[in-house]
Amino acid sequence: MSERTIQAPIPDPTTAPFWDACREGRLMIGRCKDTGRHFFPPRGVSPFTLSPHVELVPVSGRGTVYSYTVMRAKEPYIPAMVELAEGPRVFTNLVDVAPEGVRIGMAVTLRLVPTEGGPPVPMFAPG
Amino acid sequence: MSLNGKACIVGAYEHPTRKAEDKSVAQLHAEVAWGALQDAGLTKDDVDGYFCAGDAPGMGPLSIAEYLGLDRLRHVDSTDIGGSSYLAHVAHATAAIALGRCNVALITLAGRPRSEGQATGTATRAQNPAIPDDQFEIPMGRTVAAAYAMCAMRHMHEFGTTSEQLAWIKVAASHHAQHNPHAMLKKVVTVEEVVNSPLVADPLHRLDCCVISDGGGALVVARPEIARSLKRPVVTVRGTGEALKTHAGGYNDLTFSGARYSGARAFEEAGVTPADIRYASIYDSFTITVLIQLEDLGFCAKGAGGRFVADGNLISGVGKLPFNTDGGGLCNNHPANRGGMTKVIEAVRQLRGEAHPAVQVKDCALALAHGTGGLLGHRHGSATLILERS
DSSP: OOOSOOOOOOOOTTTHHHHHHHHTTOOEEEEETTTOOEESSOOSSOTTTOOSOEEEEEOOOEEEEEEEOOBOSSSOBEEEEEEETTSOEEEEEEOSSOGGGOOTTOEEEEEEEOOSSSOOEEEEEEO | OOOTTSOEEEEEEEOOOSOOTTSOHHHHHHHHHHHHHHHHTOOGGGOOEEEOOTTSSSSTTHHHHHHHTOOOOSEEEOOOBTBTHHHHHHHHHHHHHHTTSOSEEEEEEEEOTTTTTOOTTTOOOOOOTTSTTHHHHGGGTOOHHHHHHHHHHHHHHHHOOOHHHHHHHHHHHHHHHTTOTTOSOOSOOOHHHHHTSOEEETTEEGGGBOOOBOEEEEEEEEOHHHHHHSSSOOEEEEEEEEEEEOOTTTOOOTTOOTHHHHHHHHHHHHTOOGGGOSEEEEOOSBHHHHHHHHHHHTSSOTTOHHHHHGGGTTSTTTSSSOBOTTOIIIIIOOBTTOOHHHHHHHHHHHHHTOSOTTTOOTTOOEEEEEEEEEOTTSOEEEEEEEEEEO
16 A cells, blocks of 8 residues: 655755665665664764764665554555664555554565655565 | 752643634733733743743744743743643753742743644644755654554554553543533543544554644743742642653664653652652653653553553542543643643642642642653653642
8 A cells, every 4th residue: 555645855965875876776774884883864974973984885675564553544554663674763654565464573675665756765565 | 950949830821722713822822921920929020031932933932022021031941842841941940040040930832723724643744854854754654643653553562552551541531621621522431432433543543642722821930939928839849850762873662752761860859759649740642652651750660551551540539640630632632732831730730739629639749740742753852840739
């Protein structure tokens, strides 16, 4: 599901490379070079140290459902927190699945979903 | 420096309106300011500190301070942590008074989301490109209801919490609201009615959600010597605590809130424990908000909130922890989508012995008020107050 129209994300100078990667079909997240830890959303500083020693790194696109809900809107959709295999939890939507088919802990993989006139956004589907 | 005993709440006023189509937001600020100062037995010329949050029209406190005619101000603060702002304002006012920066602080809140037709809980707002999280979250259809629902879903998964247990929170609020002539929802509801109401964001039903209302409220905080010179019962600030909780780079645990930190700080400053609290005002944007905060504040163990709130334990005269005896945000009102102000006001009423007789807690000497502002499942502010009748 997810018939709704998805607002185009508005990139800023710091996040443009992240969204460019999405256009190319890849999910990248932040990595702190000082601690080696991954973080999300990406930004120009490390949320762990505040240092600018950060990089964008590709991830597997695999994860598990940490939590979710079903917005009972006119066109229902499934907001969720997905825990990436690399560690960080991402606020996203689950697609290609009915609400009754979702379980916390289930394995999901990346689906880049088109938006209204902007880069695609990272959502997840079972598998 | 400890703030314990450094200031007192001497005036409190809740606007009776729930739909203010014929009033401006500035006028509502003025009416609650007048009400709180009348309650205290003070005038605007006594006010030398003014506090409002970032939603007040104009830049910070400037426009509303002018509208109110506050011309003796020497301390202002427009800290905005959403609905919890007003509890933080009481703490900041107490600190300012302790430092000699002001003697009498006025705190106001007003808004009219109901008249303006806001779909507060279920609408996704437009992106603000300057807010760093918007581009990642707004396209995902972020809503207020979803942000709290994801916390409820995870809590149920980890601890076995049920919809019926959450419903007891609404049931308790409705038992209190039946005695409040101003409450939007005065009808007593049952657990069955809550769980059979339509789902808004699974697992939260319509009756798990607070109301949308216009209105506002105000508080007056003063130096203890001033408080003792007035005719009203004295309510002393004993403990204060604040905290922020965020996604922290993607490592957010949705089963707890900033109350874990703000509550601990407030209890430490007050030198009391949860067992000493006779009445609690607990932020109730949704039923799950109450349950998670009760655990984090230490009224029960993490994960035990479902059992704690069940079977009427929050109903005054029935359970061990009477909460939100005005009906709270779930039944009474949620002015400007910011429920922290009314949380403090009802705690003051309880400590003064001025709550409705049907819900007044006997010998209510020590109360707690707690607020969560922002989005529980994303980023939020927490503020806790412990107040004592002196």
